[in-house]
Amino acid sequence: MMTDIDTAEVATDSQRIRAREILSFVTELQPWLRENQSLAESQRRIPQETIDRLDEGGVFSVTTPNRFGGADFTTREVHDIYRTLGAGCGASAWVVWATAGGNLWSFAFDDDVVAPVYNSPWVGNRTFAVGGTSRRMSGTARQVDGGWMITGVWPFATGSIHASHGYLAVFYDDTDDSKVAMTLVPKNSLVCRDDWDAMGMAATGSQTVATDGELFVPDERFSTPAVLASRIDELTEKGKGPRRGGLPRSLVTSTGIALGMADHALDVFLTGVDKRSIPYSPYAHQIDAPMTYHTVGRAHTAIRAAGRVADAAVAQLDRYQADDTEPAEHEITQLHTDVAYIWHTCSTAIETLLHASGASAISKRLPLQLIARNCRAGSLHAANNLDTWMENIGRELCGVPAGPTSTSVLERRS
Template identity: 70%
Template sequence: MTMNGTVAVDRPRAQEILAYVEKLKPWLRKHQAEAEQQRRVPQETVERLDQAGVFSLTTPTRFGGADFTTRETHDIIRALASGCGATAWVVWAAAGGNLWSCAFPDEVIAPVYETPWVGNRTFALGGTSRRMSGTARQVEGGWMIKGTWPFATGSVHASHGYLAVFHDDTDDAKVGMALVPKEQLVERDDWEAMGLAGTGSQTVATDGELFVPDERFSTPERLSTRIAELTGQGLGPARGGLVRSLIIGAGLALGMADQAMEAFLATIGRRSLPYSPYAQQIEAPVAHHIVGRAHAEIRAAARVADAAVAELDRCQAEATDPTENEALQLHTDAAYVWDTCSRAVETLFRASGASAIVKRNPLQLVTRNCLAGSMHAANHLDTWLENVGRMLCGTDSGPLSASVLERRTS
């Protein structure tokens, strides 16, 4: 039992949640195809995760959410992804989005997180471009917002959304975030994807203009100020912001790679190898080489992730934030993990023969999920190799296209 301000809260323990997720892996693997078919995490899975306290990862610590290290959170996400990559992606995305809870007055945000709820309570999206966000105009007492927000991961199970809106027609720095009850939004149920289809990342939209009162509208400047205030009170979020979320998210790639390796090794002893001198694949030296290479790639990616996790936990212990160059390197590390794991998983998939294309084979689903995750803009390795290369060469470049979580204020 700990004290959160004046409210006593029971905090979950990381090792208990991790142990539960490990026990739940068979269930997650059994139902990951169902998640893809339903294009959302099955409700029974959500309920089982909720009972275990997994969704405490998606709740701010000052409202009783998990207060875990980067290491602990990364390990939980990796274990979840080893069971079902889509389910883990939803938990991870919702956890990162709750940083925006810091941008609103506690009397406004507290009911969102303190009202009884099963699953993730909020989702957050938009801000990297106008195409991915809405617009807002100021009126007496608030704002009129309208727009369409694609890729709304976590919106299926949430009660509220944090929606980015641009409130100036010409200045892309004029961006805000509106806190909107999901019941006021239109859910388009249009998530048809080749990978991570089970995340339910549908489009949400307003039906014309929607009034948002002033207390439910915030800005990156208010977010930065409020985070500083909460940190000074010992109630702030963990250090690292979005870059911490991306390093934790690298556990998704590693978890899916873990599942792919297990699936491959489970059948290699009974898989035939037509048109070759070998009756079974396990007899072929090339199969041993493939397994060894994939294992080395996954292990190397894990070592990169481990170093990044340790760096962020060091920052937390020392009460410092990563420097701009450190954050850039950490971004690149996360992208490297995704790229390396995706290639390793595809190698195992290709070595599984034509039978692997059958949808009842879990390896094809894991391969598509991992590839889809690696194609997310935040995880695209070529972009981050250029960015870190420019930094190392001392080459000037324009400001990065960053999300509202990373915008710097003067």
């Protein structure tokens, strides 16, 4: 007869095998993703064939709660999957990562509400989540018999194109910004504006979604931060909740995307270095120029340094899980700063390689310019903004209050 400990060990072994299988699948898919990332950009969304292949390889299980058949991977495993995926197509990796936000909300709602979302046949990510940081990014709600009438416009809805349901933040008090809630709605009840047209990460299809007038949401699909947080705590105590670390864990795993794009950029540069010439110089081939070695050395060292920072943050989060604890506030600030540093450093390294590649590299048929634009776009995300987090960590070190480490719905208490 197997004990609880034996059962846990078997489950852990099974997950480790599953993680290796997904990582191997994504590695094999890399060349195909690289060939199709320019097509994805032109379509301003991840092509359906890419979604089909990622789904077939189990990649979207990373974003699904384990009680509905999803993965329960360590931070290291998730980070490595994102890095390998990012080295194929940064935008595809961003969509997989961003839709993991829906995973957290799926832990927060009752099973009888969430189960139909995951038990129905579907290809791709089941959910997306958006809003809650400000009224401009969220909708509003008013209470009625049996539920709520919501209305609003939610920009930057990454993952909404291929999802069946969305988690949308709404404010339910005109004057109190702590009165914010999350609602679960079928995507087909929303208007999708197809307005995502960006200079980077264009293929993510992060369009605006909106209601067409007011939309009724029943009480069971509406929940406040206090209730949501309590539900997650309850599941975590039973071993059925999300892994420790919350938003910082999500952001740390996202650095795998930046590092993957940097890996790809360095591969692209090195592939052409013995063929590319340097006009108006004495060098027939770029590899003959001493400056080339400095360029490669700087880029490689920057990527390696960013990777070491990511490794430390990943290990720290896996220790929280092993110790059954959450990061303290000052640790969260440092993790945010580490994430911003990694994204900025990878983006700068890629741009160093782009600058050294000459005018031919600006052609859209060549991948380096696309990688550079995608990584810089990711670094400009509010959560990854280096200036913001350098100030925050500096404030903490000087004993001056820093800005909030999170403004998402779960960190509020209504």
